[in-house]
Amino acid sequence: MRTLSTGTAPVAATSANPARGLRRYWPRPKSVAGQIALLVVAAIVATHAVAALALFALREPWRAEARPGVAANRLAVIARMLDDTAPEGRDAILTAAKRSVPSLHLGTWDGTPPQVESERLREHPIIERLRDAFGRDLALADLGPDSGSDDPPVLHLGLRTPAGAGLRATLPDETLGPPKRGVIIFTLVFMATTLTLLTVWATRALTAPLAQLAGAAEAFGTRRAPPPLPRRGPEEVLALAGALDRMRARVNRLIDDRTQMLAAISHDLRTPITRLRLRAEFIDDEQARERTLRDLDQMNALVEAALAYARDERAADGGSDKEKPLIDVASLVQTVCDDFSDTGADVRMEQARHVLIRAHPEDVQRAVVNLVDNAVKYAGSARLSVGKSATGVVIAVADDGPGIPEAERHAMLQPFVRGDRARNLNDASGFGLGLSIVFAIVEAHDGRLALENRVGGGLSVRIELPGTLKAAGEDRRPAAVSERANVDG
Incomplete structure (x- = not known):
């Protein structure tokens, strides 16, 4: 492992400045647990807010009978009640229906529907809704052919049930719109997008100090200049950053001391090896002299290799x-x-x-x-x-x-x-x-x-x-x- 001088000042857990930017006006929790809890609560509040807006946009009007589909359904129910009631009880039902649904302008009708129904009624979607809701044969007459001039437009109808009950009513003549699927889909997409963006932003803001800390730890011990340790973030991350910086300084000191000790010992051994080599030349026994010189050569090679290793350790940083x-x-x-x-x-x-x-x-x-x-x-x-x-x-x-x-x-x-x-x-x-x-x-x-x-x-x-x-x-x-x-x- 090589020596690495960081040049980064030790980071203390209190080095973050909480009063900066928006945090001066909107303080947030300093711990990881608090920030995660804040993220969850913010997501729930955002979900409820979007749901409330969707309910407000899709709410039913106060007078539901003003909608063409609802008015046609209610008129069909009244017509079936009159058709199933004896003639002497129909007036009471009609009177009660007038009070309950005044917007239909109900009344008795003694007329006779034409043999051939007008093309306007045959193709009208509100009439189709009325027939479907009634469920039986229903004879209809258009009592107001010029009703298109009304504001808002209405349909004046005369109804004759299979049992002979006659009824006159007025229906709103508006286009039957499909359910607001587009609004519902838009609401769901907007909610999903909003929550996703909020979650991604908050998660990145929460994990950015951890990624910075991981990069600094990964660069430690290499030639690459280590990125600065995080100085802002949760208290746990700041404490870990301070501990990592102190550990990095201790490891660098240990490596420097080891390299210096190895270089010093190897360098100082050269002198006694040289003296021993000179003394070995005066040994009379040729075999003992050769063995001694071989051991000294081995020691000298070891010293040279240690010095080369120490030089490479030092040169690795420069x-x-x-x-x-x-x-x-x-x-x-x-x-x-x-x-x-x-x-x-x-x-x-x-x-x-x-x-x-x-x-x-x-x-x-x-x-x-x-x-x-x-x-x-x-x-x-x-x-x-x-x-x-x-x-x-x-x-x-x-x-x-x-x-x-x-x-x-x-x-x-x-x-x-x-x-x-x-x-x-x-x-x-x-x-x-x-x-x-x-x-x-x-x-x-x-x-x-x-x-x-x-x-x-x-x-x-x-x-x-x-x-x-x-x-x-x-x-x-x-x-x-x-x-x-x-x-x-």
Whole structure:
């Protein structure tokens, strides 16, 4: 893990200023429970308000008989009562109906309906409603052909029931409108939309400090500048933000102290190792002298590896993309292959695609050298490839060694951790810092390091670095193959 200096002042639970903006005039609860309760109550109040408006818009008029459909139904009921009553009792019913429904202007009618009903009555929707409500044959006569001049328009009708009861009535001549489905649908849609927007807004306002806090926690320990911790929000979130900031400061102090201690010890060990080396040269026993010098070389290598690890830990926090030069990854990896090949190691490039990225060449070269060195030590050979990915460049180092068990891969990335016996045949071959340094360099470039065992045996290590700017040319043959072709030609 690298050192990360945040530069963010500690956040206290009391750092929020409640008297700001609308909160000065409309204070809200400071706790999460209170804000959730306020959200629920606000949703219920909004629902009741919209429902009340809908009921007000769809309410029945005070005089329901003024509506054409209601008037036709009531006239049909009165006509059926007269039809089912003996002639001597019809006057009483008609008198009571006049008092109950004065808007119909009821009266007796002694006329005779025409044999052929007028076209106006046959196609009139109110008449159809009247016939449907009566349920029997009903003879009708239009007593007011010029009633269209009335304001409001009315129908003057004469009715003759099957039992011979005659009745004269006046109905409002208005268009029968369908039920207000549009108003109902609009009300429901408006209610759903309003509640959804209110809920989404309130939820986002409630969870925004949590998302900000999660982003700050996720950025901790990486090169990315951490977002500021939330300074406004519920009391619980502010308390958690303050605790996280204090914990971040403690972790940074611990990492700084560890790195400084490691660098100091490694640096101070150089002097006694040098003195011991000079004294070992005067040992008369040649075998004892060689063993002592070999142990001192091992100690010196350990010191150098620890210093390199400490430098990489410190360098992981510095450097922006503007400070990184533009490098050709394929050329850099080819240089590493040539260096190892010059020493007699079986290292070759299998695929090289020229990809330009911004990175620190020394760090990338050190990472590739460490991977190739591990492959040569534990497997005897290494095969490298450079390719282009969707977000950057991929450097792969494969070998035919014993591989690393899946359960040990995470631990192998920690400093001073070495693999099992299969990868440690020589006790003096390493100190467990190679993969740790590679991991620190890759993370410093916002990259990704993946270790996978190959199907046919061996280990494949992939370094994925972002920030591809340009890919020049197609995949070319390895350099050794090209040189061999030139010689044969």
